[in-house]
Amino acid sequence: MAETGDFAAWLLWMPMRPKLAPHLMQQNGQKMLQAIPSNLGILNASTNGARMTTTWLEAHVPGFAELSKAERQAIADFTMLWTLFESRVLATQGSAQKIVEVVEGWEQTSTFGATSYDRELAYFQDRYVANGEMTCHFDGLKLRANDQPALVQAVLDGSNASPRDRLIAMLIVVLRYRNNLFHGIKWQYKLKGQLDNFSHANAVLMRVLEQHGDLHGE
Known part of the structure; x- marks a missing residue:
């Protein structure tokens, strides 16, 4: 993970894994597909927030x-x-x-x-x-x-x-x-x-x- 934004997203993703993985393994393929987007939505939101921070730093901090x-x-x-x-x-x-x-x-x-x-x-x-x-x-x-x-x-x-x-x-x-x-x-x-x-x-x-x-x- 080269970007600090990716790292921030990873931090949020890790606590979800113990709860998400057993549930997914017990469900059929259709339910797995239904479960993934709701959880990845949290991950995507955190990633987007981190990217907004990076964009702001690039625009306002000299040299960043x-x-x-x-x-x-x-x-x-x-x-x-x-x-x-x-x-x-x-x-x-x-x-x-x-x-x-x-x-x-x-x-x-x-x-x-x-x-x-x-x-x-x-x-x-x-x-x-x-x-x-x-x-x-x-x-x-x-x-x-x-x-x-x-x-x-x-x-x-x-x-x-x-x-x-x-x-x-x-x-x-x-x-x-x-x-x-x-x-x-x-x-x-x-x-x-x-x-x-x-x-x-x-x-x-x-x-x-x-x-x-x-x-x-x-």
């Missing part, structure tokens, strides 16, 4: 129409992944301080598995460092004083290879993506060209959630 389907999907996925990450991992405290706290906890129990993020770290290093100097993209992160800017820079330029600090730095970069997106800073750049950023951020969030998100708990 130029985003590819992949870019839109990556940004939508990031929004959902970050919300889950902040809830399950950061205890609803989305801050650099909380990131440091939870990573230090993983370090004490030897559960942070920093080497499994090597590909994502390499991407961030390539983006934010060139010829030994920080690139303009690094300034675009808008790191604040409490975002551990010295630590993040040292990890990105390779002068700090501590497994603990590498994971902290990556998660703070992802945090800055979150803040810059939700607070509107990235909209100033019209979001174009952000596919790789959000794709790698999503990979980090998914891996952290798999390891530490208690996805099978209550």
